[in-house]
Amino acid sequence: MDQRLPVSGAQGDLLRLVATGKAESRADLARLSGLAASSVSLRVEELISLGLLGEEGSGTSRGGRRPRRLRLSPSAGVLAVADLGAHHARLGLLDLSGVPLVIEERPCEIARGPAATLDLLSDAFDELLAVHVPGDVPLRGVGTGIPGPVDPATRRVVTPSRMPGWNNFPVAEHLGLRYDLPILVENDANLMAAGEAKHWPGCDNLMVLKAGTGIGCGVIVNGHLHRGRGAAGDISHVRVRSDSSVLCACGHPDCLEAYASGAALMSALADSGITVARPADIVGLVNDAIPEATSLVRGAGRRIGEVLTVLVNFFNPDVIAVGGSLSAAEPLITAIRAAVYERCLPLATRDLEIAPARAGRDAALLGAGALLLEAALA
Amino acid sequence: MDQRLPVSGAQGDLLRLVATGKAESRADLARLSGLAASSVSLRVEELISLGLLGEEGSGTSRGGRRPRRLRLSPSAGVLAVADLGAHHARLGLLDLSGVPLVIEERPCEIARGPAATLDLLSDAFDELLAVHVPGDVPLRGVGTGIPGPVDPATRRVVTPSRMPGWNNFPVAEHLGLRYDLPILVENDANLMAAGEAKHWPGCDNLMVLKAGTGIGCGVIVNGHLHRGRGAAGDISHVRVRSDSSVLCACGHPDCLEAYASGAALMSALADSGITVARPADIVGLVNDAIPEATSLVRGAGRRIGEVLTVLVNFFNPDVIAVGGSLSAAEPLITAIRAAVYERCLPLATRDLEIAPARAGRDAALLGAGALLLEAALA
DNA sequence: CGCTTCATCTTCGATTTCGAAGGAAGTGGA
DNA sequence: TCCACTTCCTTCGAAATCGAAGATGAAGCG
Numbered sequence: 001m002d003q004r005l006p007v008s009g010a011q012g013d014l015l016r017l018v019a020t021g022k023a024e025s026r027a028d029l030a031r032l033s034g035l036a037a038s039s040v041s042l043r044v045e046e047l048i049s050l051g052l053l054g055e056e057g058s059g060t061s062r063g064g065r066r067p068r069r070l071r072l073s074p075s076a077g078v079l080a081v082a083d084l085g086a087h088h089a090r091l092g093l094l095d096l097s098g099v100p101l102v103i104e105e106r107p108c109e110i111a112r113g114p115a116a117t118l119d120l121l122s123d124a125f126d127e128l129l130a131v132h133v134p135g136d137v138p139l140r141g142v143g144t145g146i147p148g149p150v151d152p153a154t155r156r157v158v159t160p161s162r163m164p165g166w167n168n169f170p171v172a173e174h175l176g177l178r179y180d181l182p183i184l185v186e187n188d189a190n191l192m193a194a195g196e197a198k199h200w201p202g203c204d205n206l207m208v209l210k211a212g213t214g215i216g217c218g219v220i221v222n223g224h225l226h227r228g229r230g231a232a233g234d235i236s237h238v239r240v241r242s243d244s245s246v247l248c249a250c251g252h253p254d255c256l257e258a259y260a261s262g263a264a265l266m267s268a269l270a271d272s273g274i275t276v277a278r279p280a281d282i283v284g285l286v287n288d289a290i291p292e293a294t295s296l297v298r299g300a301g302r303r304i305g306e307v308l309t310v311l312v313n314f315f316n317p318d319v320i321a322v323g324g325s326l327s328a329a330e331p332l333i334t335a336i337r338a339a340v341y342e343r344c345l346p347l348a349t350r351d352l353e354i355a356p357a358r359a360g361r362d363a364a365l366l367g368a369g370a371l372l373l374e375a376a377l378a
Numbered sequence: 379m380d381q382r383l384p385v386s387g388a389q390g391d392l393l394r395l396v397a398t399g400k401a402e403s404r405a406d407l408a409r410l411s412g413l414a415a416s417s418v419s420l421r422v423e424e425l426i427s428l429g430l431l432g433e434e435g436s437g438t439s440r441g442g443r444r445p446r447r448l449r450l451s452p453s454a455g456v457l458a459v460a461d462l463g464a465h466h467a468r469l470g471l472l473d474l475s476g477v478p479l480v481i482e483e484r485p486c487e488i489a490r491g492p493a494a495t496l497d498l499l500s501d502a503f504d505e506l507l508a509v510h511v512p513g514d515v516p517l518r519g520v521g522t523g524i525p526g527p528v529d530p531a532t533r534r535v536v537t538p539s540r541m542p543g544w545n546n547f548p549v550a551e552h553l554g555l556r557y558d559l560p561i562l563v564e565n566d567a568n569l570m571a572a573g574e575a576k577h578w579p580g581c582d583n584l585m586v587l588k589a590g591t592g593i594g595c596g597v598i599v600n601g602h603l604h605r606g607r608g609a610a611g612d613i614s615h616v617r618v619r620s621d622s623s624v625l626c627a628c629g630h631p632d633c634l635e636a637y638a639s640g641a642a643l644m645s646a647l648a649d650s651g652i653t654v655a656r657p658a659d660i661v662g663l664v665n666d667a668i669p670e671a672t673s674l675v676r677g678a679g680r681r682i683g684e685v686l687t688v689l690v691n692f693f694n695p696d697v698i699a700v701g702g703s704l705s706a707a708e709p710l711i712t713a714i715r716a717a718v719y720e721r722c723l724p725l726a727t728r729d730l731e732i733a734p735a736r737a738g739r740d741a742a743l744l745g746a747g748a749l750l751l752e753a754a755l756a
Numbered sequence: 757c758g759c760t761t762c763a764t765c766t767t768c769g770a771t772t773t774c775g776a777a778g779g780a781a782g783t784g785g786a
Numbered sequence: 787t788c789c790a791c792t793t794c795c796t797t798c799g800a801a802a803t804c805g806a807a808g809a810t811g812a813a814g815c816g
Contacts, residue, residue, distance in 0.1 A: 010772090027794055036774045041796060058781095064793025065781040149725055158725060205606060219692070221599050228583060228694025231725040238688045239721065241619055252721060310616045310688045314597070316606020343617065343630060347527055347536060347609040388802085405764055414804045419766060436811095442763025443811045 007052070007377070010035060011043050015052060016377040018070050019096050020370070021198075024059055025067030044070065052076045072096045077140035078133055079376070080125040081368035083188055084146055086110055086162060086213075089121060090365060093128050096140060096376075098198075098369035102132045103362055110147070113165035114157075114174065118144075122178050141376040142175055143184030143368035145191040151230040155185045158230065161249060182375035186225075188364055189233060192357075193218025194225050195367030196321050199358040203318040207311065208357065209235075211324035211332065213262045213279050215304070219315070225371070236261065238307050256307055260300035262326050268296055280325040287329075294331055301332040305339025312344045312352065323357030385430070385755070388413060389421050393430060394755040396448050397474050398748070399576075402437055403445030422448065430454045450474045455518035456511055457754070458503040459746035461566055462524055464488055464540060464591075467499060468743060471506050474518060474754075476576075476747035480510045481740055488525070491543035492535070492552065496522075500556050519754040520553055521562030521746035523569040529608040533563045536608060539627060560753035564603075566742055567611060570735075571596025572603050573745030574699050577736035581696040585689065586735065587613075589702035589710065591640045591657050593682070597693070603749070614639065616685050634685055638678035640704050646674055658703040665707075672709055679710040683717025690722045690730065701735030 007015055013033050017023040023032050026044055030037040047053040054073045058066040074095060082091035087110070092103030106124060110117055121144065129139065148160025155172040157163065171185045186194075193208035197220045200206060204223045210216035215236040219226040226232050236257035237250050248255035258264055262279025269276060269285075272292045276282060285293035308320065320340075322333050337354045344352075359366055385393055391411050395401040401410050404422055408415040425431040432451045436444040452473060460469035465488070470481030484502060488495055499522065507517060526538025533550040535541065549563045564572075571586035575598045578584060582601045588594035593614040597604040604610050614635035615628050626633035636642055640657025647654060647663075650670045654660060663671035686698065698718075700711050715732045722730075737744055 025794075030795095037795070038775075038797080039773050042772090061782055062793065063783060064791080065783095065795080067794060217692070221604065222602070224600070226599065226693075229696070229726070229729055230694070231691065231723050232694035234691045234694075234723060234726070235688075237723060238691060239619075239684075241617075250723075306617075307688065310613075310685065311692055313609065313612045313616060314595070314689055315604075315693070316608070316610035316612075318607070345609050345612060345615060345628075347529075348607070348612070351607055403764075408764095415765070416767080416805075417803050420802085439812060440763065441813065442761080443765080443813090445764060 007047070007050075010039070011047055012377050014040065014043050015047060015072075016373060018053065019072055019098070019373050019377060021097065024069050026070070027067055029070075075134070075137050077138045077376075078129070079141045079143065079369050079372050080129070080139060081142075081365045081372070082121050082125075082144040083191065083364040083368070084108065084110055084117065084121075084144060085188075086147065089117075089124075090362070091121065091124055091128070092362075092365055093125075093132060094365070094369040096373065098366055098373065100362065100365070102128055103365060104128075110166075111162075111164055114169040114171065118171065118174050122175070139179070139181060141182040141184065141372040142179045143186070143191075143372045144171070144175070145186055145188035145364045145368060146171065147188050149231055149234075150185055150187050150190075152227045153230070155183075182372060184368060184372050184375060186368070186371065187216075187218075187233075189216030190218040190225055190227070191364040191367035191371070192216075192323060192359070193220055193233075193367065194370050195359045195363035195365070196220075196323065196357050197223070197225075198366065198370055200319050200321070205315065205317040205319075207308075207315065207317050207320045209304070209320065209322045209324070209327075211260075211262065211300075211304070211322060211326040213325075215257055215261050216324070221315075235304075235307055235311070240303050240306065256303060260303045262324075265296050265300060265326075269293065278325070280328075282326060283328045286331060297326070297329045298331040298335045300326075301335025302339050304332075305336040306343070308336065308340050309343040312340055312348050316348050318351065318353065320352070320354045321357040322354070323359070323363060327356055385425070385428075388417070389425055390755050392418065392421050393425060393450075394751060396431065397450055397476070397751050397755060399475065402447050404448070405445055407448075453512070453515050455516045455754075456507070457519045457521065457747050457750050458507070458517060459520075459743045459750070460499050460503075460522040461569065461742040461746070462486065462488055462495065462499075462522060463566075464525060467495075467502075468740070469499065469502055469506070470740075470743055471503075471510060472743070472747040474751065476744055476751065478740065478743070480506055481743060482506075488544075489540075489542055492547040492549065496549065496552050500553070517557070517559060519560040519562065519750040520557045521564070521569075521750045522549070522553070523564055523566035523742045523746060524549065525566050527609055527612075528563055528565050528568075530605045531608070533561075560750060562746060562750050562753060564746070564749065565594075565596075565611075567594030568596040568603055568605070569742040569745035569749070570594075570701060570737070571598055571611070571745065572748050573737045573741035573743070574598075574701065574735050575601070575603075576744065576748060578697050578699070583693065583695040583697075585686075585693065585695050585698045587682070587698065587700045587702070587705075589638075589640065589678075589682070589700060589704040591703075593635055593639050594702070599693075613682075613685055613689070618681050618684065634681060638681045640702075643674050643678060643704075647671065656703070658706075660704065661706045664709060675704070675707045676709040676713045678704075679713025680717050682710075683714040684721070686714065686718050687721040690718055690726050694726050696729065696731065698730070698732045699735040700732070701737070701741060705734055 023029045030040045056071045059069045079094045089108035090105045093101045151158045157166045172183045175183045189210045196208045206220040208218045217233040217235045219233045237255045245253045246258045248258040401407045408418045434449045437447045457472045467486035468483045471479040529536045535544045550561045567588045574586045584598040586596045595611040595613045597611045615633045623631045624636045626636040
């Protein structure tokens, strides 16, 4: 397991610009890095002779000579990333541009505790590495998403629900025992947001909603993940307007989660005599035009939208991307839109786009890759 | 009216670090700028011979030789800043460190329209400059706060209430006709937030509440003012939970502003047979223990606090600073605290401070200075 | 009081970066 | 087809930056 990239200062900047896809040619690099074109040429030459960068054909002309396209060499390294769920882990390997080499899903009971879960993860990484990556290509970073809050200062899990044994566990340290590499530990919705952000070029302020069993949310401010003190992005325990009163697992009445989460919808459906195994199954019911399901989903969207009105006025994002297993239900996003556009300030909704997430189910893994790159090429 | 500072690249960075008070010595500069100590010495020498920087005694030792303290030369320049209110304008001159040279308040009816108001402002600036600034000290920037939304892209006022004739008026352009200088046009609550941020060292994420006739809010994310698309920070038109239903001026029912703004409190007091001229007078009533006033202020605080719970969970700030003319009423902030601490996630309130604003009544002017510095020394 | 230690600041040769000039490769119009 | 023009990239001397070594001044300590 190799350690640091043999790059210094300017080289790292250039490498990162190529890795993140922002630059494809020496001219791009000069524009984006602020360095002189001549300096860029020098550094790029060095990176090529180090085997980290390669030239690959030429790009499209912008009216003059065609640029010589630069790409990260496949042998520059790989990243190992995972996204832990309650019963499954999605995990895979990415190249240093964040492109997946292999991604798979394994059963993994998070309730078995941190040590067992993380060791299972590490074993899976080692397997994948052995099978899919030549021995001379180094691992450059390891990252994982956690379905609970992560303190950015200590990188420990803090007060998670549904994760027995994980409270205050030093996840990054534990992984660090096995990998002497940059290690990323981050909340799963935050990772999803980081991955989603790459799919909205030109949009610097995003809210990414994860509507699944729970309701998660990641925030991108100015192109960067906003963590606050570790809890930023939570919207699930906001009080909603309601006639009745429902007690949430957190102890407070009328949390959004108690009304609009996949879990809440499932239990409401059960009350109507319709049982489903997973939140994703609700989408099927909606597509089959089961009135109870459609009505419930629409109500959930309205409630989520009402909470979002506050946040849209306050944060004024460019985009609200809606992902998660429930997001495929058309009425959800429609109801969210209706609530937000009806109630928010015109100035705040003028250029606001509320749309389905674009990054797909591997959003969190891609986000982990994006964040790891920053650390690995620092 | 002089134009650009004769500084290039690295010099500007160093000058800015001194101006913002982040650095006081060559060693500080070396640490903060990332430049080598030797390069810093060279550049500082140049800045001193340009008359922009001066040495002034020595600082306190940190265990070794005492640093030679650097200060911006008073002749380096001044900034002209203003904060427009409905009936008054506060305006003044600052040196390039943001320290006030002179600040005064003049009557100024914003309803007379943009051209008349801005020309009155410019005339006032010219007067102050003639009286308080030697002729050889150049003006380096002009900035003003506006009691309405400002589009950061066009720097025009957009859909302001209570500002007839201002909609879509190109404020920056108009001022640019008279001053060929960096020009800042910004919402007043945003300026206040920028000023307040300087008083909370180590805190990168702030919400600054302005509780006066209306309810304004400025947001600092990662040490920088968050503008969004121009409307960011609005919390006054959020729907609050309520038994009755009150129509707000914006056309929606039950906006926070209709319940908790100074204007709303004044009209509620009038219903109790108590008439006051300005929101600030309510503070006096509270201090005199008039029960109606205290009860109203406490209710306003509770409502504001309930809105803040959503934002605290979402944004997870380090500090909520409460300013504005109503903020001197103790029950307001107490009620806000109670609502936030009761309902928010423990993780979000763990290190959260809810406190009175520290920057005083000139916060907006100081904020304008801070933002102008970035532009003037770029 | 002298000694050590520390942080600050400067000197100076080595290294890096810059920028102007020019070559290379392509587009588009006469 | 020729020619002007654009963009991309490299060459090379000038300028800026770095970093190691040393000088400076001050605090801490026996």
